[in-house]
Amino acid sequence: MKRYDYIIAGGGLAGLSLAYYMNQSVLRNKQILILDRDEKNKNDRTWCFWETDRESPFDPIVFRKWPEVYFYGSGGFEKKLDLGNYAYKWIRGIDFYNFVKTDLAANPNITFLQTNVGRLTSTADGGFVITEAGQFIADYVFDSVTSLRLDNKKRENMLQHFKGWEISTPQPSFDPDVPIMMDYRIAQTGLGVRFSYVLPVDEKRAFVEYTVFSDKLLEPAEYDRELHTYIRDVLNIQDFEIHHEEFGVIPMTDELPETPRDSRVIRIGTSGGYVKASSGYAFKRTQWLTQELVSQILTTGEPSPPKATLHSWFKRLMDSTLLNVLLRERHSGEVIFTHLYKKNLTPKLLTFMDGKASFADELRIMSTVPLWAFTKGMVDTLIKRF
Template sequence: MKRYDYIIAGGGLAGLSLAYHLNQSILRTKSILIIDKDLKTKNDRTWCFWEKGEQNPFEQIVFRKWNQVYFYGSEGFAKTLDLDDYYYKWIKGIDFYDFVRTDLVTNPNIVFLNATIERIRDTPDGGFVITDQGQYMADYVFDSITPLKLNLPGQHNLLQHFKGWEIVSPKPVFDPTCPTMMDYRVEQNGTGVRFGYVLPIDSYRALVEYTLFSDKLLEPTEYDAELHTYIRDYLKIEDFSIEQEEFGVIPMTDEPADDKELKHIVRIGTSGGYVKASTGYAFSRTQRFTQQLIGQLLTVGSPVRRRKTIRSFFKGLQDSTLLNVLLYGRHSGSNIFTMLYKRNPTPRLFAFLDEDTHLMDDLRIMATVPLGAFTKGMLHALVKRL
């Protein structure tokens, strides 16, 4: 049985980000095994995120970026949002996979294994991984494949699910200088929230997505029907061809990572709480959390479980409150997001969603949502936690 310093279980966003940042540090001399059942040769993901300037280590593979975005809200509200010193950026999954793999293959200490992981176990001697191609041991296993339970009575669980088409129109119908970040004009059915968004590639081509925050998936044909309706009725495009398509489901949950009792296994990615519970955004948080993890390995020699602080408690409660409001239909989700973007400067909202604001900014933003619904949601969230 082969032993490594680190095993990364899962070669998606979190696993490859961790491997990339390890390879940029002095920990690149450690023996590292990356296990994934998929070779990552398809463009199966789209990551959009905002950040200030060009500070991202993956800046050279940013496919498109914009300093302004369209926002279409409820009740006729529409606005071009100026992002100030932020950029809204788009990275294609295949570009990320290729970029990271090209970097990692130059290091002989990093080994890739294309295999299915059958079990991950914590033992007194280290993290133990069983695959369909063999068994492996490591000082630490960074696990991004163990699913969340998503059924705990004290937590809130929604799904962000979406289908997107990269479409081509015979006419120049898109504005390549400005994407549509959120479009809440689409029909809102039931609880949760639904919106479209458009990422233009040029005047003729764009990725068009239909997204829902809800507790249940649609039937496959429903996504297609909603996309057709959105493209026809709101984008006013009758004639187009579909070049590519993508589908995804991201848990939006306040369920904590279940690894506190594990000595040699550390949950990362969705399993580790890297997805922002109230929005489903993960790319920037993944970079921040994996770099923090490497900082711990460098300074204390082992991962440090994230401790609850007063600040993290209140940030988590804010996420739980919004999930509660949406899950129990306490107020229209489209109206909530419209109010947030109508009543707040976009850079302040971005900083808030990045958990990079102080108490006064948090209070300013919280004052712009329906206070009755959010007070009920917060009290119920507290009761569920207790």
């Protein structure tokens, strides 16, 4: 049984991000094993996020970026949002995989192994991993393959599920300078919140996605039907060709993994609660949290989770409250998000959604949502927990 310094179980966004930041530090001299069942040679993901336009390690692979976005909300509200010092960025999965794998391939201390991961166990000697290709042990194992339970009755559990098509049209149909970040001009049928977005490649090509926040998936044919309806009736496109499609499910949950502080198996990524519970955004949070993990190892020698503070507890409570409001249909999600974008400066709102706003700004932004619905949601959330 071969021993490594670190094993990364799962070579997706979180696993490769962690390996990338390790490789930028003295940890590059450690023996690191990355396990994943896939080669990561397909464009299976689309990541969109906002960030201030400073230099970022992934700037070379940003496929498109924009200083403005369209928002279409309830009651006919529509606005071109100026993002201020933020840019809205689009990174394709295949570009991210190739960029990081190329960087890591130059380090002989990093080993990739394509295999299915079975059991992961914390022992006195380290993290123990059983795979189809054999058994391995390391000082620490970083686990992004174990699923969250999503069945804790004391927590709020919702799913973000989506299907997208990259389409082309014979005539100019898109504004390449401004994407549609959220579009509620679609039927809010059934449970949950539904919206679409459009990422233009050029005037004749774009990625169009239909997204639902709910606790249950739709029938497969419904995603296709709704995409066709949106493209035909809202975008007014009758003739188009589909070149690529993407389907995914992301948990929007306030559940946190139950990991003892002395465990040698550390949960990361979706498995570790990295996805923003109230929005489903993951790319930037994954960068922040994996960088923080590397910093902790360099500082203390141990990847200990950060200690909770009163402010971090309050931010998680706000995420939980929004999930409670949406799941129990205490108020229309379409109206809630319209209020947020209509009544707040966009850069301030984006900082808030990143979890980086001051406590005073958080209170100001929360005052623009339907207060009675959110009060009931917060009370219900607290009662369930305690």
